[in-house]
Amino acid sequence: MTGICDGRVVVVTGAGRGLGRAHALAFAAEGACVVVNDLGVGPDGTSDAESPAARVAEEIRAAGGDAVAHGGDIATPGGAASLVTTALETYGRLDTLVNNAGFLRDRMLVNLDEDDWDAVLRVHLKGHFLTLRHAAAHWRAEAKAGRTPVARIVNTSSGAGLLGSVGQGNYSAAKAGIVALTLVAAAELARYGVQVNALAPAARTRMTERAFAETMAAPDTGFDAMAPENVSPLVVWLGSARSEGVTGRVFEAEAGRITVMEGWRPGPTADKGARWNPAEAGEAVRKLLAGSEPPGPVYGA
Template identity: 65%
Template sequence: MSARSVIVTGAGQGLGRAHALALGRAGFDVVVNDVGDAAHAVAEEIRAAGGRAVGHPCDVADWSAAEGLVGAAVDAFGRLDALVNNAGIVRDRMLVGMSEAEWDDVVRVDLKGHFCPLRHAAAHWRERSKAGEPVDARIVNTSSGAGLMGSVGQGNYAAAKAGVVALTQVAAVELARYGVTVNALAPAARTPMTEAVFAETMARPESGFDAMDPANVSPLVVWLAGEESGFVTGRVFEVEADRVGICDGWRFGPRRSAGRRWRVGELGPVVKDLLSEAEPPTPVYGA
């Protein structure tokens, strides 16, 4: 069997670059995507190390450009086996001061920028499946602790990354029939998006294990993109430093039934009882 082919979006720097390099070392054929020439530079790094890679700069939140990105993988390597959605931006602001553009830009890149490549890759795999070809494909999305728990000053980013989790769960069910698994990461690492905001936490140590090195996240990406991970879908993995864990999302909690429509005056004590029985929510980051 030929090498597996993978697209990595937002791979010009930070986590995406680390993922692309790790996938190249693992023998994947890599399509390196970013909005600028850094995509070509990272592809050249992979080729210099003996791997196969092409750079394909484009805006992944543009419908036609995302379709072209999927086509570029098939044209370059004859197949597409995995999509790593990593592209993202931040425009941090407290909600009362956030502009419409700051909201729209983040939701566009971080959420629509996941949907567009996913949609076109899924259509490609569906077509192959319906033609009777075997499909064993993977999608790895990128959420965030902000999307799972919320983050003060990042309402736009948190909403987009929470949307990525919901998109992952729906896509995992809808695409299973075509041989596609869909999972998500909530990584913590030093990137251009985090090192300025969390400078002390993200600082590189003078010696020893670099806990915030983005390359710490990449081994799980390589595994999830590979053939061995076919039994896992619809899950969210937290990855930081030397730790890998599963994040469980919303679940049904305690309930009460009146057997009829509730009266407004009855609900205060009922809600108090429900809250006393429910697990307290995980605190929002920065609260």
């Protein structure tokens, strides 16, 4: 297979199903060798007897591509390190990391216990950090050895991380953290030839099947607007050498729509030049808010 990722080695986490599987297949279709990572757990992170990573890797090979399965837990230092090692030992290089693994433990905040908080932050935020850290360490070593890579990282955030989502305080916090991690990584790793971007996708997966229970297929074209395969072309482009110069950005992708997200930046400001008293501060804030853009609505509010 040849395409815009011909010769590149790509790691995709959580690639056994849904968005991750779609990304892995799309990269392979564009010529990449793919390391398919999936721990093989249910939508809530509990044990699942299946081995979806091996199944997707075989699917890629059956189509004429090259792939290897990795079943390690990327939210552990050993699992994240072995993921990078698998790419290097199997293919001799690593070019792109797509962080996609995750699951949900939805609860309203008053019912959200510590275990559900920790579990979601662990797989989403810690899982992103550990794989990024180990891949970045390899690329830094390559750059210092005079072999500056054309490396790419694509992280997976969510609209919940950008706007919040009722009943998903843990997930929203993790996904917001991924955006901040993306911005810091893009700034720190640029000197080593690494570009880092984030994606907030909307698609029908095991995690979103209740939200997208009704299909959005257009009757006249048959276009399945919520298919995860709609998101993958942007991910593949961001993971390719052709995305040169694009880093530290966040995109939304849904159906046939791609949006550049514009995050926190200074809005209306008042400066007294001295300390405010509480009543003055409140009056100033009221005036500033009246001239500011209202925030987007929290999902489910």
